[in-house]
Amino acid sequence: MVNGVHYYYEERGTGDQVIFFGHGLMYHWRIFEPQMEYFAAKGYRCIAIDWRGQGQTEGGGTLDDYSMYRLGDDAYQLLSDLGIKHVHWVGVSMGGMIGLRLYPKHPELFLSLSLIDSSAGDAPELLDAYRQMGDGYLAYGLIQPLKEGLDAVFYTSKMAERQPQVQSYWHAYWTNADRESLYKAIIPVIDRDDVTATISQISVPTLVVVGVEDMSTPPAKSEQMQQLIPNAQLRYIDDASHMSILERPEAITAALAEFIG
DSSP states (O other): OBTTBOOOEEEEOOOSSEEEEEOOTTOOGGGGHHHHHHHHHTTOEEEEEOOTTSTTSOOOSOGGGGSHHHHHHHHHHHHHHTTOOOEEEEEETHHHHHHHHHTTTOGGGEEEEEEESOOSSOOGGGHHHHHHHHHHHHHHOSOHHHHHHHHHHHOOTTHHHHSHHHHHHHHHHHHHSOHHHHHHHHHHHHTOOOOGGGGGGOOSOEEEEEETTOSSSOHHHHHHHHHHSTTOEEEEETTOOTTHHHHSHHHHHHHHHHHHO
8 A cells, every 4th residue: 555545566586776667658567577577687676666547556536646746756655665765767758757756856766767768848739639539548448549549659650560469468458447547647647747947956877768759758858858967878769669668678678788787
């Protein structure tokens, strides 16, 4: 129980150093399975969370309960309950955004920060289209036009032939998920504030990774973060869009392995 919510998380490895994995919106912990297996074998303790209303973590509550600030508080409380004081934070999209909002409150928690297909800014240019997709999902579920729209947001056109089983797995998840809870998770990400002004305060080693074809958080967003965060590193993932961790898992693992060790 974390802040009144039954949170689900997966754990691998037993090392002294901890890597915390935070997934992107509309996914869950399993996007990190290859990376968790790799780092657990290298002697790290790996913890991957399901954010509120996603995966196997229960939903309920108001939209405020799904804010990325509240989710950051949830992650901090979970780690505290587990006796963990320091982590390498690895966040994909929303998971990175949560880390950026938690860092100013608890900088002592972070050994390093890896931001994969993420952004410090808001996205007013995408607001209407994403809200329509969220409203459509809540009302009708994963109808074909919405499935095609989500695939276009998350993946390149090569995903269907490159990782067909992976793509089908996530289609099934979107079909069977609690639509109301997932909708409540979607809206705070769409309506997020801009924290660009705070990221120059980050003083831990930071890796920024972006799919070259990412349309949701384009490379320019990652380039801006790399310029503003002192000594941040930037890695591009070719032939990948917003979910580069699913399209090019080996490339993501290699980038994290080089950075974290």
